[in-house]
Amino acid sequence: xxxxxxxxxxxxxxxxxxxxxxxxxxxxxxxxxxxxxxxxxxxxxxxxxxxxxxxxxxxxxxxxxxxxxxxxxxxxxxxxxxxxxxxxxxxxxxxxxxxxxxxxxxxxxxxxxxxxxxxxxxxxxxxxxxxxxxxxxxxxxxxxxxxxxxxxxxxxxxxxxxxxxxxxxxxxxxxxxxxxxxxxxxxxxxxxxxxxxxxxxxxxxxx
Amino acid sequence: xxxxxxxxxxxxxxxxxxxxxxxxxxxxxxxxxxxxxxxxxxxxxxxxxxxxxxxxxxxxxxxxxxxxxxxxxxxxxxxxxxxxxxxxxxxxxxxxxxxxxxxxxxxxxxxxxxxxxxxxxxxxxxxxxxxxxxxxxxxxxxxxxxxxxxxxxxxxxxxxxxxxxxxxxxxxxxxxxxxxxxxxxxxxxxxxxxxxxxxxxxxxxxxxxxxxxxxxxxxxxxxxxxxxxxxxxxxxxxxxxxxxxxxxxxxxxxxxxxxxxxxxxxxxxxxxxxxxxxxx
Numbered sequence: 001x002x003x004x005x006x007x008x009x010x011x012x013x014x015x016x017x018x019x020x021x022x023x024x025x026x027x028x029x030x031x032x033x034x035x036x037x038x039x040x041x042x043x044x045x046x047x048x049x050x051x052x053x054x055x056x057x058x059x060x061x062x063x064x065x066x067x068x069x070x071x072x073x074x075x076x077x078x079x080x081x082x083x084x085x086x087x088x089x090x091x092x093x094x095x096x097x098x099x100x101x102x103x104x105x106x107x108x109x110x111x112x113x114x115x116x117x118x119x120x121x122x123x124x125x126x127x128x129x130x131x132x133x134x135x136x137x138x139x140x141x142x143x144x145x146x147x148x149x150x151x152x153x154x155x156x157x158x159x160x161x162x163x164x165x166x167x168x169x170x171x172x173x174x175x176x177x178x179x180x181x182x183x184x185x186x187x188x189x190x191x192x193x194x195x196x197x198x199x200x201x202x203x204x205x206x207x
Numbered sequence: 208x209x210x211x212x213x214x215x216x217x218x219x220x221x222x223x224x225x226x227x228x229x230x231x232x233x234x235x236x237x238x239x240x241x242x243x244x245x246x247x248x249x250x251x252x253x254x255x256x257x258x259x260x261x262x263x264x265x266x267x268x269x270x271x272x273x274x275x276x277x278x279x280x281x282x283x284x285x286x287x288x289x290x291x292x293x294x295x296x297x298x299x300x301x302x303x304x305x306x307x308x309x310x311x312x313x314x315x316x317x318x319x320x321x322x323x324x325x326x327x328x329x330x331x332x333x334x335x336x337x338x339x340x341x342x343x344x345x346x347x348x349x350x351x352x353x354x355x356x357x358x359x360x361x362x363x364x365x366x367x368x369x370x371x372x373x374x375x376x377x378x379x380x381x382x383x384x385x386x387x388x389x390x391x392x393x394x395x396x397x398x399x400x401x402x403x404x405x406x407x408x409x410x411x412x413x414x415x416x417x418x419x420x421x422x423x424x425x426x427x428x429x430x431x432x433x434x435x436x437x438x439x440x441x442x443x444x445x446x447x448x449x450x451x452x453x454x455x456x457x458x459x460x461x462x463x464x465x466x467x468x469x470x471x472x473x474x475x476x477x478x479x480x481x482x483x484x485x486x487x
Contacts, residue, residue, distance in 0.1 A: 002309075003305045003306060003307070003309030004305075004308075004309070005308075006304060007294055011294055057296075058294070060295070061294050061295045061334065063292050063293065064292075065288060065292055066286075066292025067292075068258070069257050069259075069284065070281060070309050071278050071309065071310060072309070073277075073278045206259065207254075
């Protein structure tokens with residue numbers, strides 16, 4: 001799978017440079033508006049969609065077909081997208097946490113504790129895992145063009161769900177350490193289930 | 208095991224098209240040309256061999272392994288599809304590194320030599336290369352990992368005549384090792400005529416013929432004669448007949464034509480066109 005990951009790395013560097021710029025702008029804005037976590041979490045959500053961008057370029061260049069002539073199993077072809085997504089998510093989360101610490105250091109505010117950083121990292125990771133978990137099986141089944149509709153629906157669900165959770169959940173419960181752990185575990189399980197489902201879809205698919 | 212590829216009764220139906228009971232045998236050390244007009248079923252056959260499509264019926268054996276090529280078997284296949292399919296943002300060097308991470312037997316030196324021989328721009332992204340250069344890069348990749356079976360789908364189309372000739376030579380060189388074989392689909396029949404040992408004619412999903420090229424060329428010929436002479440021929444000897452104001456022209460079996468008549472050599476292209484017309 002090394003070749004697949006290397007190819008996705010080259011494509012990420014070439015096509016997703018703008019993501020880095022967006023990440024920097026959002027981090028910059030978060031320095032001005034330190035109370036709003038949106039500017040820290042949203043870049044993670046954006047980066048989590050990179051695998052979908054990569055699949056779209058794969059379809060355009062016919063790599064989706066060509067890769068099926070190479071010595072890879074269908075499971076490896078799918079797995080590389082989940083794996084590259086996971087690596088990008090981890091990088092984005094680490095970057096955002098670093099920005100959080102930097103912001104505290106620059107503004108002279110209270111430095112976040114290890115526990116707070118862990119909770120924030122867990123929330124970011126959970127958000128990052130949600131979108132690809134919900135989108136990738138559809139995109140692998142229907143292609144990016146039709147799957148894009150699912151992508152927009154997922155964005156609505158994530159933002160709508162987050163807003164509803166903030167309004168409905170009792171004060172303090174939503175971001176308590178226990179509920180954050182639980183959310184991350186649920187998202188990891190969803191991610192694993194989505195991976196398995198995508199492999200099953202790909203194994204049946206004709207290209 | 209002397210066969211690189213064996214297909215028996217391969218069948219697949221799509222709306223408006225059916226690949227119907229295809230039989231092919233490609234011995235090792237040989238090149239087979241799969242000839243057919245657009246939509247004849249060449250790409251469908253190749254996709255079935257590669258397991259990209261599923262057959263409804265029939266058997267495939269690739270390099271001694273039963274069934275369509277799997278991930279292990281694909282180590283020994285070099286494939287060029289009609290659109291090549293390499294990522295558009297990668298240059299020659301990056302493609303080489305990706306392939307080195309994909310094929311166990313990747314040979315960087317062979318790849319470098321082929322890129323140089325085919326004069327492919329090294330620093331240009333794949334998407335910005337001409338169709339000819341894209342095809343050449345696809346061929347260089349296919350020939351750089353000690354493949355035993357090359358499967359080339361319309362790989363010579365889009366190449367200028369000089370480069371096409373070079374590529375055709377490279378394909379012929381590839382089978383100097385008798386352990387290797389090539390399945391080459393094209394509608395440019397002249398390319399196939401130059402290098403193929405076997406020719407298979409596909410038309411509307413049916414195999415019209417699969418035979419050794421030399422046997423085919425010695426078996427058939429073109430007879431130009433008067434309509435009366437053509438009428439006197441054994442109908443079984445005439446594959447196709449065309450009457451014009453100047454006389455008759457017929458594709459005939461040489462052995463069934465009287466010695467008094469002169470039969471000229473026929474090209475694979477002429478034979479294919481006549482057979483397709485006859486099948487309509």
